[in-house]
Amino acid sequence: MVRTVLRIVLLLIIVTAIAAFFIGYRTADSGRPSQPERVVGTTGDAVDADRARQVGARIGEAVADGANQAQRVARDAALTAKIKSKMALDDTVKARDIDVDTIEGVVTLRGSVESAAQRERAVRLARDTEGVATVHNLLTIQQ
Numbered sequence: 001m002v003r004t005v006l007r008i009v010l011l012l013i014i015v016t017a018i019a020a021f022f023i024g025y026r027t028a029d030s031g032r033p034s035q036p037e038r039v040v041g042t043t044g045d046a047v048d049a050d051r052a053r054q055v056g057a058r059i060g061e062a063v064a065d066g067a068n069q070a071q072r073v074a075r076d077a078a079l080t081a082k083i084k085s086k087m088a089l090d091d092t093v094k095a096r097d098i099d100v101d102t103i104e105g106v107v108t109l110r111g112s113v114e115s116a117a118q119r120e121r122a123v124r125l126a127r128d129t130e131g132v133a134t135v136h137n138l139l140t141i142q143q
Contacts (some may be wrong), residue, residue: 007073012068076102086125093124112140
């Protein structure tokens with residue numbers, strides 16, 4: 001549960017950072033006059049356009065990688081939430097005793113249940129959730 005909350009917080013931070021970057025980029029020129037001002041105090045070196053393009057491409061790739069990672073985290077968090085909701089609504093499974101972790105569609109169930117029937121029901125609920133690739137059953141039966 002803590003891992004899920006941390007993933008959601010990480011996702012929110014990444015989305016906020018990306019939004020702030022784009023908002024700052026769009027509003028940066030709002031207070032400037034339409035005519036460019038003469039630059040004062042330069043060293044006389046010309047701007048290396050090829051180097052600027054390369055740096056821009058690297059930054060773009062880093063932002064895209066971050067967005068892709070945020071999307072994967074959000075997808076995993078949504079999958080975990082769906083499974084936990086199914087378990088909470090099921091009368092035979094005690095969802096509070098089961099920890100659900102999802103990484104790229106691979107779900108791991110940990111915790112304890114009262115019977116083999118409860119364990120099988122929890123595994124079935126996870127497997128029947130759309131987007132789940134594999135379920136690792138680490139549930140134990142209380143004795």
